[in-house]
Amino acid sequence: MTINTAPAAVAAQSITKTFGTEDTKVAALDDVSIAFRPGDFTAIMGPSGSGKSTLMHCLAGLDTVDAGQVAVSSTVISGMSDHDLTLLRRSHIGFIFQAFNLVPTLNARDNIVLPLDLAGAKVDEAWFDQIVDTLGLTDRLTHKPHQLSGGQQQRVAVARALLTRPAVVFADEPTGALDSNTGAEVLELLASSARDMGQTIIMVTHDPHAAAYADKVVLLKDGAVVGHLDDPNADSVLAALAELGE
Template identity: 60%
Template sequence: MPESDVLRMPSTRPPAARAVDLLKVYGEGAARVAALDGVSLEFGAGEFTAVMGPSGSGKSTLMHCMAALDTPTSGHVYLGDVDLSGLGDKALTRLRRDRIGFVFQAFNLVPTLTARENIELPLAVAGRRPDRDWFDAVVDAVGLRERLGHRPGELSGGEQQRVASARALVSRPEVVFADEPTGNLDSNAGAEILAFLRESVDEFGQTIVMVTHDASAAGYTDRVVFLADGHIVDELADPTAQRVLEKMARLGADVGEPHPVLGR
């Protein structure tokens, strides 16, 4: 394992999720690409972590493997003490449904359902009833109380993403994975979503892992992990937007990027 892939700033909290020597290869022979090349890291329980890197760095692949949406070529992903590589398809489906939350850039709401029905959908699929006190706490935290009866087409982009965020939290998952959650939003709506994610960590003890290219978004987190060419190349604790920009500029030169702009 490259030295850069050994976590230099381990979390002070027990890990909610972790990767051990994660390898993900696409193609064969001359077309072989290692999207992840021996990545090992931990995501501490009750912490907000951002994953950043230039286009093709492996950050989305890392999130998909950690969230059981993709299978690594080798290595191990753990959710708590459970090794995902030892689970069959049905067990993985249950794990994704019951223990993992997702917030994606495209919202992924069902257009024919109301906001309330979209929020409750994962629980309905699992045959579970929502905890009313928790449902109310989440809905009030995202400011959707007056919009629960509206369908997605009647909501603004920011409101739709708030519905998606509430849906990810309503089942009380162990980890929420957010893939560019503010990518389709204006700055004001994006700030509202990030403030909610921050509050869910501080007030609810949620664990959140967010892929982003936005230094301002990363400034809401507890830690930033930087990837390049399938490796962890640096980390930053207690980030601010300015410190992230400075780090991105230095890493851009290190990994051959002509500009300090980190895309997906």
């Protein structure tokens, strides 16, 4: 089943998501429609409880919606079985988490190729070499996570996310565990992935300086999209968040 989302890498149509029951019911997402174009780097921001993490989880198929549809590469994922979602995420979606989520017993190379190993797919060595060279990991491939700095571990996570050439990479506070200098390096790598490789990136962040690396900022409040910023900078993001009452 497909819907007409040809211009979009990821699209949501009128999605809602609630938590709790009766008196404790809370609308985390309230009739949200949004589309993300291929090759765009988009930051999702909003006050605490605005629904930004819930939106990302629903777009990535990590959580289900109560109503509406989510599509990745024009394929509707709403209502998919867990097995089919797992297969789709392996081939179409990359993830970068704040906590890196590397396997401690595997070296950097094995961590990077792990999604392909799990899928029984062959590594495109030329693409692998290009990614690790771009990320400055060529001389770190035999190192295990505990032998790498925080920035190097996050670069491994970025490489793992890019290796499958996914339709979209979701980044959940990717610099939250990094110092400011290392965080800036990782954000520039994400920006260059969109700019130079055409990679679609959707990042949830609370940091205006991180959001300034994106092409666009989507603003959420009370489970609804309430605005956006094109070509954001830290000052414009701070002003927008202040208007939302963060």
